[in-house]
């Protein structure tokens with residue numbers, strides 16, 4: 001499972017535990033998600049390529065190293081993925097943003113696409129797909145299937161929480177896509193929710209319940 005990256009930094013674990021609590025308010029949940037997303041951005045961008053750039057310090061010229069943030073695309077799986085964007089963009093502000101809308105058919109739990117909007121030149125870009133919960137894996141797999149048709153340079157997937165079922169499904173469908181998560185929970189329930197989890201991430205981010 002070399003493509004599985006568990007982000008077990010103490011700050012990440014601490015904030016995640018605060019978010020899971022059922023009495024965390026919408027604003028607390030959102031604030032923590034922003035903070036966590038910034039921390040996860042450090043991990044997921046760790047191997048991003050650097051370019052040499054010539055700069056001048058107040059004392060002399062030097063060769064510095066910088067990432068080309070514009071080549072990076074954060075792809076949010078609507079709607080909960082949007083909760084991760086702000087925190088990640090605070091770390092890589094030059095990144096472009098794409099959105100993919102998929103809803104889960106309540107009967108089959110399969111992903112159905114209703115929206116897809118990406119920047120141009122996807123063949124030159126590195127993609128980070130974001131969704132707080134990797135549960136059945138159906139949405140992630142469908143999103144990555146669709147994105148692969150655009151032949152991007154690389155694709156990574158980042159979530160807050162997953163479970164053995166979600167990992168197995170994603171790794172079976174897309175063994176080449178690195179998966180970053182802050183926790184691997186026990187299991188899915190019959191409705192496709194992660195246990196112990198944190199409930200419905202979209203409802204908790206947007207206060208819709």
Ligand code: URA
Nearest residue numbers: 133135193194200201
């Ligand atoms: N989506 C959520 O928001 N929560 C889960 O537990 C699973 C999928």
